[in-house]
Amino acid sequence: TRVVVASRTYADFTPQATFDIKKCDLHKLEEGPPLQAVLTREEGLQYYRTMQVMRRMELKADQLYKQKIIRGFCHLYDGQEACAVGIESGINRTDHLITAYRAHGYTLTRGGTVREIMAELTGRRGGIAKGKGGSMHMYAKHFYGGNGIVGAQVPLGAGVALACKYQGKNELCVCLYGDGAANQGQIFETYNMAALWKLPCIFICENNKYGMGTSVERAAASTDYYKRGDFIPGLRVDGMDILCVREATKFAAEHCRSGKGPILMELQTYRYHGHSMSDPGISYRTREEIQEVRSKSDPISLLKDRMISNNMASVEELKEIDVEVRKEIEDAAQFATTDPEPPLEDLCNHIFSNEPPMEVRGTNPWAKLKSIS
């Protein structure tokens, strides 16, 4: 049954409120982001909705994976929603972003629809990459995936930033990687070049405490990921508080746009799921730990509590949003499970861009397949 909306008008709600946010640890910075954030009711409702969509989308993916409707790799983002939504609220749509394989949330914030994301996971022709890419290879305008090789996306992101600077459009690139990837050599090569050439690049380490099954203490001689950029200024941010993430991102973006070069943000966050769907996620951490984060630091709950206790939204209103979100996800899942798979004729397409049709060798010498751009 539909929840009855209490008969309160919008005039009853507080239009905006100021919240204290955690101070960020700073590295080679005189000042950091502000210690307070202003949240309007509209923003709050929008952040809430987006994070809820993200959460439910990932949980639906979990279901579909267990039903074997999604196959292969599936790295879920639930728990980390404040990062993706907070970052997006701190940059412009015309800025650029690249991340690794835990990418469904970013595909959403960068303009992908739930339908096309889920249909990509189920490998259907309506998928955002027509079923050719899968979970780790989703793309959108100014969003460069979705990258499967740990750390490889970091030089790519700096390259996007180079293009931003070269083209003089005052755009920047947000370049994400995890605590596991933070030990990749190519990231240090990238730090060096980005700093040398003052590229407008925000490096963001999403530290969810585990690189697959290896805790940060077992992988890194220094777990101060915000300092690992050495000569690059850094800040360590509470990644479970969307306002903290937003303010830090705005601060970082201002740094880049003022021509000061790259900056590094470490977001302390947590993933509820294991590394991927083939990892139960409890052999290297306790259920108690997971439960503790859920009950004390869940990003959606944190935002919800703030809004309710400041009279910025009603419980019923948020419940209504939940119902709508659930429906949206159901519709998307329905689409994702009924849309047909890509046609076999598509097998060899999209090898080259802007190319006349060509022949591709099939599995045997008589199989001459057609490829178009």
Added chain:
Amino acid sequence: LAMLANLEMSICRVRVTVRDALNQAMDEELERDERVFLLGEEVAQYDGAYKVSRGLWKKYGDKRIIDTPISEMGFAGIAVGAAMAGLRPICEFMTFNFSMQAIDQVINSAAKTYYMSAGLQPVPIVFRGPNGASAGVAAQHSQCFAAWYSHCPGLKVLSPWSAEDAKGLLKSAIRDDNPVVVLENELMYGVAFELSDEAQSKDFVIPIGKAKIERPGNHVTLVAHSRMVGFCLDAAAVLAKEGVECEVINLRTIRPLDTDTIEASIMKTNHLISVEGGWPQFGVGAEICARIMEGPAFNYLDAPAIRVTGVDIPMPYAKILEDNSVPQIKDIIFSVKKTLNM
């Protein structure tokens, strides 16, 4: 006589080294399209480790000619990212041996992305640099990567021999909207060739995927790429004195391979020898032979198709050993005579 003199004047042939041809190609394309830029080690202020980019930094400056630190994986990735975001980078590897450090970016970030994104994300990038054996640089600096890169769908792989090849192919590569690997040859950089009128034009491009018949012949087909093309022509000159006419095909492009031209030639000569500098196992010649087996030209072979290749060893240093590690003209002549049962 006056008319002939006028004709001679209008066919203005110049002799240009491969190095200068590559330089011209980059200069012209940098001028033509402001999205084109060059990055790599020593490409700017040093004028290029092998002077291929001489004068470009002076002309175009820091923005378009970028010296990188010794960070192949990093700068190759940066180049790919820049290509994804709308620029047209030329990424130089000082030699392709160093590209192994960056090969993940070439294959997984560049070559596969258009496919994985179902056409949403093109990657218009050129990876270029010297490839294969040089002189006295020993095992770690002498490997030929033609087979490795040509294995991968999503890449185009070019291997110029002459100055005309170098100019036309590099220009095509830069104008191509896809990842192109251009395998140059250090020993060829200083070799001068005549550049035709046509090839001197700023819009001279050589189509990718088309081989060139450098020398027509009726008795045996020699297929080669890069420096070995010259060796085949030298062998052909010697053999011609004994009445054997070799048809020498310059592949120009390794991927996609111009099988049609090779097949048409075999249908004429009935004999095939592929010649390459790289190692035999799973090499360019191995692929050519496999394709000939599978195609219509097989029935025209009067003898098994064979390969002349580098010796299956890491490259030694001592001159006598190095000289005997790559095909020599006498090896080609020997193989022709064996194939023709002479």
